[in-house]
Amino acid sequence: MIIGSTSENKDIEKRIAITPDIVKKYVGLGFDVNVIQNYGAHLGFKDSIYEHAGAKIISDEKKLLNNSDLIIQVGLLNESKLSFIKENQILIGSFDSFLNKEKLQNLAKNKINVFSLELLPRITRAQSMDILSSQANLAGYKAVIESFAFFEKAIPMMMTAAGTVPAAKVLVVGAGVAGLQAIATAKRMGAIVFATDVRVASKEQVESLGGKFLFVEGSENLETKGGYAKEASENFKKKQEELLTETLKKIDIVICTALIPGKKAPIIIKDSMINNMQLGSVIYDLAASQGGNTAFTEVNKIVDKNGVKIMGERNILNKLPVSASNLYAKNLFNFILNLYDKENKKININMEDEIIKNTLVQ
Secondary structure, rough: OOEEEEOOOOOOOOOOOOOHHHHHHHHOOOOOEEEEEOHHHHHHHHHHHHHHHOOOEEEHHHHHHHHHHEEEEEOOOOOHHHOOOOOOEEEEEEEOOEEEEEEHHHHHHOOOOEEEEHOOOHHHHHHHHHHHHHHHHHHHHHHHHHHHHHOEEEEEEEEEEOEEEOOEEEEEEOOHHHHHHHHHHHOOOEEEEEOOOOOOHHHHHHHHHOOOEEEOOOOOOOOOOOEOOOEEEEEEEHHHHHHHHHHOOOEEEEEEOOOOOOOOOOEOOOOOHHOOOOOOOEEEEOOOHOOEOOOOOOOOEEEEEEEEEEEEOOOHHHHHHHHHHHHHHHHHHHHHHHEEEEOOOOEEOOOOOHHHHHHOOO
């Protein structure tokens, strides 16, 4: 069987789905691996490295997509490339199934088996395949590094003969995977860290990393069975707004990570709150691509609002593409391992398997 992968649109996506180390693992299972010419060159993975690992370099994109039994990508290919995919082929990636629902359903109607891995169930057996967790971990880390680079004061407390420099105060909004990594990174760099989340269960996780958990007194637990945050009531939003308004007056850096799957990001940091923040403060909004958690977030821009810098990028992982690709490629390998019947050397789409059933677009 042949596993193939072609180039993403590098203007918006620098990650790749197959790294040279993973080629060896696929070959070890008995797969042939085909990648397009210069597939990983932008990350320092020359064609010769792929060939040494056991992959075949293909220069004709149509031929590559036509001949592959499994096509694995980061994002959804454009219409012209999708037209090269035939009935009964398998397409695997992270295809934003909420945004691209119609396109994916059309592929399914044409008898193309599409697996979109952001739909993975939150179960123990799926952890090694969990692309949302692996990528969010890196995003949380990088958001802290980026915001600290724009903050024009020292982060840790420093005691000098000339006086003491106070530690920066960081607020992390949303304590999911990205938020928890942001807390850990900010603490390691010497900041005083606060965090807030609508899920009461996250309090223990925040405090285990050395952060102080801020919560609305008497609040409901806004967590879905799948472990995601759900939309808050108006009463909760009002109480949260009051809490944040007071907290933000003393905060230097805010990392926003609050997202609801398939919906526009909730506006949590209102304009009135920003007006009360200290001059020189920084907000890094990881929810920018879904509208942002602030009223002023703009994708790929740094907005200066009354002396407060608001930053947000469409894809922060483009700043860590090698690390992100390494983790993503391992997630995909583990997913395919679950699909693969080693004994008969074929793909088994077993609809009784919760992982397969949840990720297959129908």
